[in-house]
Amino acid sequence: MEKFKFVTEYELRASPKVLFPYISTASGLSQWFAAKVNTMPEHKYDFIWDDESHLARQTSLRQNKSVRFEFLNTGDNGHDSNYVDFRVDVSELTQATYLRITDYSTNTDEEELQDMWDGMLDKLKEIVGS
Numbered sequence: 001m002e003k004f005k006f007v008t009e010y011e012l013r014a015s016p017k018v019l020f021p022y023i024s025t026a027s028g029l030s031q032w033f034a035a036k037v038n039t040m041p042e043h044k045y046d047f048i049w050d051d052e053s054h055l056a057r058q059t060s061l062r063q064n065k066s067v068r069f070e071f072l073n074t075g076d077n078g079h080d081s082n083y084v085d086f087r088v089d090v091s092e093l094t095q096a097t098y099l100r101i102t103d104y105s106t107n108t109d110e111e112e113l114q115d116m117w118d119g120m121l122d123k124l125k126e127i128v129g130s
Helices: 016-024 110-128
Strands: 004-012 036-040 044-049 052-062 066-071 083-090 097-105
Touching: 004 110, 016 083, 016 097, 016 110, 097 110
Parallel strands: none
Antiparallel strands: 004 097, 036 044, 044 052, 052 066, 066 083, 083 097
């Protein structure tokens, strides 16, 4: 099945230290990203959307910088798995904080993905006071 890499970026009025727990912890992610998020052993997470469980492994973490979740059983023989990558950047010029999201999945509808992420980020912005 064909995969699509969707990348979008949002400016948030929050420091990386304030923002990072919302993109890297189960309690933070469950406030805006999924209905519920449970942590499991070995850096695994259970994301629940529409009463469906989606298991993922946290494959990278750089404190206050980035985190990536690779969804299990979505690739061929463990390769080319769906993932979501959150990256926090600060503009040296303006000191503004940006959250860059890379969504790699089988959803190829760019407009639908943009609407979905806009909705989730509106919720996140409300939480962090942005």
